[in-house]
Amino acid sequence: MPSTADASEARQHQLVDLLHGCAMGRQPAFQKLYQLTSPQLFAVLVRILKRRDLAEEALQDSFLNIWRNASSYTAEKGAPMTWLISICRYRALDMLRRERREVHFDPSDTESEDNVLNTLTGDSETGDLISHAEARALKHCLDGLSEGQRSSLKLAYFDGCSHEEIADTLKTPLGTIKSWVRRGLQGLKQCLEAI
């Protein structure tokens, strides 16, 4: 099925409805939500935690949280998928802090995805989970950052790297990394607000 802005909007509404169903204690709504979103969320968790067993644990914890707290989801918390991703990412970041000594970040683990932003406007069902307009805007603004800024933000967002780990990975002094992160965030905000 071709993916259109309408399909994406319909999907957002469906996710909101499913979250409301969860808030009312409806398990079929929860099951449907899990079917639709867990592959995308699991991918985020595997990427950040690097270990399948930890990612499975985090996914289970996160969905239990989603089920129990679905009533606290409101539109001002952002798009439904944003809310789900945030629950999973913060859970993973917590686990990463706890397991820091066991899980070593190895840059070679990360897939090669230099062209990957092309898929932001792709036509998979997963693509519909997030607004296409926002995906296009983000791609445009990320393209406008310097390589170092973009890599620093990416290592933090996707791999849960600390400033120090980013410095190690990019073989760049810590001070430079901190400045890349700061300027990257500022540049991204300015660019997204100008769109």
Next chain:
Amino acid sequence: MKYDSQNLRVLLAGKYVLGLLKSRVRQRFERLAVEDARLRAEVAAWEDKFAAWTLILKPLQPPAAVWRKLQAALRADAGESRTVRLVAAWNAVWSGAALAAAAAVLVVGILVGRSLVTTTPPPTAAAPAAYLAVMAAPQGQPRWLITVHAQNRRVDMNALADNTPPPGKSYQLWMLPKSGKPVSLGLMNSTGSAHETLTPDMLAALTKAKGLAISVEPAGGSPTGEPTGPVVFTGSIINS
């Protein structure tokens, strides 16, 4: 660390979302965010901005064991916390509807409430004569005005619109007590007015209830004695 400059707040929120704040700063940030809605909004804005980035990852089917464990956890969760969750859900609906409903009460209370109140005996000093609730969908038009007359324990339900339920369904009114499960107050009339008489216990519970809700039930009402269908209209109880 200072939190007064807007640029710094935006930056801190961004670093928080990226997971780059060190533990002490992070905990301080989280404490501040609890009380600072604007800071929470900055966090939400960054979360939203970055979320689209996750589309670069190829979806990965989690093993079936995760879903099986979740189902088991849900079953363990089911019994006692279902009501708690309903309460939370309804409160969430109310928090959104409360302002609109309160505004509607002011208007409807003046237009309709007065004529209702004049038909009841004069109030005693001890208890308010009447409690009002306007039942409406979130941000929707008022659908019923509910008036509870304390003295004769009478509940009047005045339809403010044509409130015909979906085919084969009934609208059922529920009171949400301070604690415990929702209590049925009966089926709703679709037009005109109708009334019910409460037991003294129900009246006492109603005057302290968190609010009212109307759910869609099979024709004739919920078969289980608890809400089984979606809550479509809610209302807060206001002393008149």
